[in-house]
Amino acid sequence: MSASAEYLWSRYTGTIELLSQINNSFVYVGEYHSNGNPELLYVSPSFESFFGWTPEDAVENPALLLHSIHPEDMELSKLATRKFIELISSAPVDERLEYKIIFEARVMSPDNTYSRIIIQEQILELSEDGLPWIMLGIADLAPNQTITETLRLRLINFRTGKIIPFSLTSEEKSILTTREKEILKLISEGRLSKEISEMLSISLHTVNRHRQNILQKLNVDNSIEAIHNAQNLGLIE
Numbered sequence: 001m002s003a004s005a006e007y008l009w010s011r012y013t014g015t016i017e018l019l020s021q022i023n024n025s026f027v028y029v030g031e032y033h034s035n036g037n038p039e040l041l042y043v044s045p046s047f048e049s050f051f052g053w054t055p056e057d058a059v060e061n062p063a064l065l066l067h068s069i070h071p072e073d074m075e076l077s078k079l080a081t082r083k084f085i086e087l088i089s090s091a092p093v094d095e096r097l098e099y100k101i102i103f104e105a106r107v108m109s110p111d112n113t114y115s116r117i118i119i120q121e122q123i124l125e126l127s128e129d130g131l132p133w134i135m136l137g138i139a140d141l142a143p144n145q146t147i148t149e150t151l152r153l154r155l156i157n158f159r160t161g162k163i164i165p166f167s168l169t170s171e172e173k174s175i176l177t178t179r180e181k182e183i184l185k186l187i188s189e190g191r192l193s194k195e196i197s198e199m200l201s202i203s204l205h206t207v208n209r210h211r212q213n214i215l216q217k218l219n220v221d222n223s224i225e226a227i228h229n230a231q232n233l234g235l236i237e
Contacts, residue, residue: 012124013042016136020044025140028058028065029124032085032132038062041134050117050139052110070106070114072220072229073151077103080153081121085132087155087164088123093130097123098159104142104152116142116149122158150220150228175217176235183210185236188227 012029020027026046030038040062043055051058051068058064066074084101091099100122106114117139125134155164176184186196193211197204215221218229230236 012136016042017044019138020046025138026050027139028137030062030135030137032135038135040065050107050109068108070108070150073103073105076151076153076229077105080151084121084155088132089130093126095157096126096130096132098157099123099155099164100158101153101155104144106147106151114147116145116147118142148225148228150225176214176230180210180214180217181230181235183207184214184223184226184230187211187223188231188236 016027016029019025025044026049027042027044028040028047029042030040032038040059043058045055047053047055047058051064053064066078069077080101080103084099088096088099100120103119103121104116105119107117109115118141119137119139121135121137123132123134124136127133156162157164182200183196186199191199193204193207196202197207200207211223214226215223218226220226220229227236
């Protein structure tokens with residue numbers, strides 16, 4: 001921890017420790033470095049009930065938190081965090097502390113089963129260059145405990161209440177071809193392979209081959225998971 005970060009942290013300590021006692025949420029504070037990865041400055045005691053590790057373990061090894069997230073959700077969350085930082089860095093300086101990103105992800109519990117949690121992250125302090133520096137995260141169990149659903153996210157201006165359109169980069173959107181996106185969109189509308197074949201004037205074999213390619217590219221086992229992943233990536237609406 002840098003000396004300046006330690007000074008800032010001392011200003012927030014009392015408030016954040018009090019916040020961590022509310023609703024048994026777990027709270028963490030991180031310092032962003034030039035590589036975009038945060039160094040954890042504080043993790044509340046309730047972290048252990050969520051993950052089975054002590055707060056001290058988490059501070060010493062921040063990768064523990066990432067490794068607890070479902071592999072599918074972890075990749076999406078890393079992409080989303082980078083995009084969040086990019087969006088904040090491009091906003092007017094006087095507005096950069098007004099945004100928070102909300103994740104709903106699956107994490108491994110101490111009993112080795114997955115639970116869904118909601119994580120809210122916002123920037124507390126900017127660096128001298130006006131870039132994201134000190135970050136606050138608050139997490140709690142999600143009301144929706146459907147484990148088959150992948151990561152959900154949204155970006156909010158919490159001062160105005162406005163939800164900001166948020167999608168990943170065109171590079172991530174190119175995971176699927178135009179035809180695969182078209183077919184997945186029809187699948188999300190409840191169309192069967194035979195219907196899709198007739199609508200697009202392609203063979204049933206071709207439709208099924210595209211369906212298999214979609215599952216492989218999105219690293220999922222079925223069409224429902226593919227639809228959720230694609231929606232979270234902004235591939236289909």
